[in-house]
Amino acid sequence: MARKRVYRSKKKLGQVPGSVIYTGERSKPKLSLEAFDYTKQNCVEKELQNIEESFQFKHTDSITWININGLNYVTEIEKLGQHYNIHPLVLEDIVNIAQRPKIDEHENYLFIVLKMLYYDKDQNIVSEQVSFILGKNYVLSFQESEGDVFDSVRDRLRHAKGRVRNMEADYLLYTLIDAIVDHYFSVIEILGDKIEDFETKIFSGHIEDDASRSIQDLKREILRVRRSIFPLREIIGRIEKNDNKLIHQNTITYYRDIYDHLIQVSENIDIYREMIWSLMDMYMTTISNKMNEVMKVLTIMATIFIPLTFIVGVYGMNFQHMPELQYKNGYFIVWGVMVAIFIGLVYYFKRKKWL
Amino acid sequence: MARKRVYRSKKKLGQVPGSVIYTGERSKPKLSLEAFDYTKQNCVEKELQNIEESFQFKHTDSITWININGLNYVTEIEKLGQHYNIHPLVLEDIVNIAQRPKIDEHENYLFIVLKMLYYDKDQNIVSEQVSFILGKNYVLSFQESEGDVFDSVRDRLRHAKGRVRNMEADYLLYTLIDAIVDHYFSVIEILGDKIEDFETKIFSGHIEDDASRSIQDLKREILRVRRSIFPLREIIGRIEKNDNKLIHQNTITYYRDIYDHLIQVSENIDIYREMIWSLMDMYMTTISNKMNEVMKVLTIMATIFIPLTFIVGVYGMNFQHMPELQYKNGYFIVWGVMVAIFIGLVYYFKRKKWL
Amino acid sequence: MARKRVYRSKKKLGQVPGSVIYTGERSKPKLSLEAFDYTKQNCVEKELQNIEESFQFKHTDSITWININGLNYVTEIEKLGQHYNIHPLVLEDIVNIAQRPKIDEHENYLFIVLKMLYYDKDQNIVSEQVSFILGKNYVLSFQESEGDVFDSVRDRLRHAKGRVRNMEADYLLYTLIDAIVDHYFSVIEILGDKIEDFETKIFSGHIEDDASRSIQDLKREILRVRRSIFPLREIIGRIEKNDNKLIHQNTITYYRDIYDHLIQVSENIDIYREMIWSLMDMYMTTISNKMNEVMKVLTIMATIFIPLTFIVGVYGMNFQHMPELQYKNGYFIVWGVMVAIFIGLVYYFKRKKWL
């Protein structure tokens, strides 16, 4: 997850409320628009050239999915919003990429903001905001930039796989959200691998000095993933319980399925969280164990040689009357004594399990 | 608990929802089907050769328990599902072994998923998914593979022990769930033994270097056991409170009994959890105590011999005018002084309780 | 608290539900039965020889308290159960000593299980299961073995102290539960003393090496006491709020009083819990302080004598041209320098507050 970007709120101080202002980074790729217009029999897929082309779909009987990539194109989004009668505050939320996941029920449409999570090539979590507007016969989706997790949905629309072509717009919305939630699983799976790799590293002693930084980063990562995913639970729970006329009775079962998956993701996140919180303790014991080892080496060396050095010091004294010095085998006797002390101390350390 | 397998979600990215796809490992043993068909007077036990043989029991008056081992045989399970009118999403849940424990009430049947826990020969917790479908006069059970905790139930059915032959299908379901919950007790008992053994090891100082890894593994194990067991509490609570027509009034008391047991298991799990969380602290103090001991040895040795070595160094100097060197008993006096210092320091350390 | 015994569930795997099987230890003392049968005017106390003698009290107008010691006498308890129309599941709970405290309302009686706590002679907490059955005009109580906390109640019955002889059976039940709850206070008081003694020990530095084991044991002890006491709060709360016809309006106030006491006990338990959880930290700092002291001694000794030893080493060299060696007072000058260094270092350590 890009460090600086994500948890800055980028709230524009002093702005008039309801003004549609893009809060992401300025260097965004070009606008890209695509439309899927389908009935049970037929499915038209189209790359749109400008926002006006999307207006025609509003009043057709067919179901339409219009996907807009590029939240920085605020004028286009405002035009679309006017045509589809979207409230200005909703448009403001769509382009404010720091928006918390939420659901808003309006008279003729349902507005849902959520976070799409995936790992990029550098194994950083990318959190991209996706907004949906569900109308009677259309779904509008807004993404920060191109590249998403909806390819399987496109495929199913094109080739009439599964139920999606036989159902209403609410089922299309379900498949889109389901695709996002499916990716949550792979994100936490990779996160889980990271944690386990890290654990293994710590246990094997191959730890760098910035291990505690890595732990702190893992903590931050899981807290952010958590913050992206947990509010969605409540949102889906509300869809499931409500009797909004845009969500049909037979689709509810599918939303309940998403809800189940979210509970599962949440539980895994909380388990990982507890694991990460324990890592620091583990790291601490590893450090202490290492220090113990260092200390043992020092202690063993010092304890063995300090008395021996004392003994040789004794016979280095220059007293005129030191009887031992005249002994013929004095030198060898001293060696014998020293070897005996050496063996005794080594045995002592063996028994203490220090060697 | 197999490390990698259990908490991977294995959610199949991009699949059409409602498609019945087995998510476990591929190397599963063969399909095995067994049926118990019984009335108060009679009980027929039968090993079925194919799934079609099980269809006959649907419309009999007798109570039938059909047990299917082998969730990888999805076509067979789909056939059974069609015959018994099971919703495709339910079938999907049955073969998705990462399914969280849950209960779903359908018009003509009740669907329950839960986790069977037992220790295998290597003392690893095995978590196997078991699904139940309770109909008017039948119970279908689905297990990942052969080998389960239901032998006592089979025995009671065969020999008409207890109440089970006199009661309806809901009581049969009760005895099956009860058998699973009973095994939770033995699982946490073994877990408890592991924790206490580990504590004892830590206290006695016989700890390996990977103690903190073992603690982390224990933490993970208890978190997973917890996750398998806690949702069941809610499920049984719902059975107990609801007025589902498939659960008769006089059976409710028995479900309440299971509920009681689950509360008890949960409390034990939470106590073990707190114990495990404390283990790391204990381990830390053990390490520190050991280091203290090492340091003491070093300090005692160094403190005693460093001054003595200094003294012998003094008389190793080569000054021309060192009056002591000429003293007749100089050498012996120095020895006397050194012995005095030695005794003094030993006494000092004794008083400090370091020796 | 006997280590092994209490938190083993001893759930009998594969047993028919509703079978009345004693789960405690086998070496139980003999059955002992006592009965108090009283009216406002009169109180008969009787040691019963067999269970059948207790049957006569069921239909008298007087209030009867029958106390059964010895849960291993299951046949006797089943006989009693049949005579008083007790449900088999209730009987199962009575003799299952791992039963969690609970209340069950049946048509003609109220069933309550709770834990009696007291310290035995070895200062171990004894947790004994006590079950009560409150009928219209009788209270049956079941205990694991002889010896209990009800002597004051017996005394009041015998000598018509207080209100007990003037009230109904529900008041008798109240006095019995009150006696148990009163003992909770003394248990946590002793537990509190243990914690404070332990704190004092740690602070005074007189700690054994198994201090962290003692802390872990204290943790376990308080967790178990908590588990025995906390569910009772809910039970009494339910009695207080319900309109069970067996509990009269004017007795409710007394149950509310018990509830108050239980809240008070619970608060104390939670305070002790926080205290115990802090003990490990305290112990850790004590260890670290000790190591600091050890290190200081080593450092002071080494820092003072290492430079001095170097100096004497210098003048032990055998160079032919070492002018100092010829100085008349060279030896004494070196001594002077060494004394100066010694004093300087001692002063330095004094200023650092290490000495």
Add this chain to the structure above:
Amino acid sequence: MARKRVYRSKKKLGQVPGSVIYTGERSKPKLSLEAFDYTKQNCVEKELQNIEESFQFKHTDSITWININGLNYVTEIEKLGQHYNIHPLVLEDIVNIAQRPKIDEHENYLFIVLKMLYYDKDQNIVSEQVSFILGKNYVLSFQESEGDVFDSVRDRLRHAKGRVRNMEADYLLYTLIDAIVDHYFSVIEILGDKIEDFETKIFSGHIEDDASRSIQDLKREILRVRRSIFPLREIIGRIEKNDNKLIHQNTITYYRDIYDHLIQVSENIDIYREMIWSLMDMYMTTISNKMNEVMKVLTIMATIFIPLTFIVGVYGMNFQHMPELQYKNGYFIVWGVMVAIFIGLVYYFKRKKWL
């Protein structure tokens, strides 16, 4: 807070419930009774000689405040209770100084127990139980001993300051409770000062060896203050929400004001709590930092002089053929080498920021 006294429950084992028994310490000062009897126009203040003098106020139209100091005078309190129709269980609670703060609504009066907290001269928190009985036109207050926080209330009564003389008894009760809650603020302020002083001490390194004991004592203190104050929140909340006929509509606003203050006190307590809980960690790092410093001194000294001592040792050897010994400037060259090594090592330590 007196260590032993406060959290002992002093529950009298085996006592008849409802017996009015004083549970505080026996060496209590004499009984002291005072009465304020006032109307809008007039206020009579009177020191009562015996409890019977207080009976006259029951049926006057004026508002009366009778304050009883000395809970050990149980007979007097029982007499008063009989005259004012107080329930025996209420009287029991009044004289049981381990009573948890609570409110009891009776038909003709409201009974409130709470804790008055203040610091005595030795800066120990004194927790004194105060009970109030609010009747239609009177307030009875019971305190453990003389000395309280009500002087400002007395002053306002005497000189008709503020609203108190124009309002009913419920407003008088409000001013009394308000005075107590006001003192909570000063108690936690002093507690806050203690914590900050302690922090400053730890940071400045001027810590005694019993720092961890002081931290433990602070923890205990805040836990007890918390326990005295938190239940009151609920009590006042209940007064504010209820429609007890003794509390008039226009007084409710004032009770809500107390409630606000209690929330504020509680928040401060919880902040202090978190601060104290962090102190131990801080202390630990301080210890570790100190040890680091000790170790550095040792390491620097040893690292510099050990190689030098080795060098001088080399030239202290007595080999017959050691060419360096004959060099004219050998001695001075060795000195040069040693000085170079010394400077090199000092530079190394400087670069490592150890010096």
Add this chain to the structure above:
Amino acid sequence: MARKRVYRSKKKLGQVPGSVIYTGERSKPKLSLEAFDYTKQNCVEKELQNIEESFQFKHTDSITWININGLNYVTEIEKLGQHYNIHPLVLEDIVNIAQRPKIDEHENYLFIVLKMLYYDKDQNIVSEQVSFILGKNYVLSFQESEGDVFDSVRDRLRHAKGRVRNMEADYLLYTLIDAIVDHYFSVIEILGDKIEDFETKIFSGHIEDDASRSIQDLKREILRVRRSIFPLREIIGRIEKNDNKLIHQNTITYYRDIYDHLIQVSENIDIYREMIWSLMDMYMTTISNKMNEVMKVLTIMATIFIPLTFIVGVYGMNFQHMPELQYKNGYFIVWGVMVAIFIGLVYYFKRKKWL
């Protein structure tokens, strides 16, 4: 945040309740009054000379915002209060700067207290109390002193930017609160930067000795920010849910928007909180890592030179019969042995990754 000032309650002991007493510091700047009186067409901005000038706006049809800086001018505030019929307890709360954020609904106005947070030039958080009174056609705002976060609102009023001139007083109140909440974002952003800078410092090892003090200060800061912001959530939630006639239906959406922002701020605060709580652990590991490094240097030096010093000591002995001393190359052989030992030990430490 000024250390001493903020969390002292400054509750005036013994004061008559309802007395309007300023609780801030005495050295406050002069009173400053400003008024904005506007309709859709027109906006009059005026610096008021005295409080009486503000009275005229009460009965105009236009919307009026009167902003009072200087809570120490209690007489002026009381005059204003009387003119606008504000309850004395409300006035007391306005000038009590330790007031907790709250909302009070009165018959003709709504009273809201909240905290304005911003960083001053020294990067200390300033927490200033702001109170609002919303009447039918006016908003009164009370600030401790000049300088606030409302300049963007003033600008919009002057130049009729956005919706504010077309809407009622409730929308004006919304824009004012919104401006305050917007500043919460920048406050927590700066706090976030502080935490990250601190983390970076700790990781890079450039930590001062008072690092643990800084961590404690960060903890305190975040706890206070939390306490200022969290109650506001509930306040706005109540506005949003209630049907107060002063808040129009079409403004509710805007308040819900604030609520959303507050949830977002709260989540960020809680993430930062967890981060700060981890900092101490990180700091601890950094200290331990440093000590490890120190110990390694010592151990390496000592382990290498202690045996060498022993060897040279051996040949410094003065025995008459030491054959090695006569060897021609004895001296060089000893050097060879010592170099070999040196190389062996260096290799050993390399393999252990200590070098």
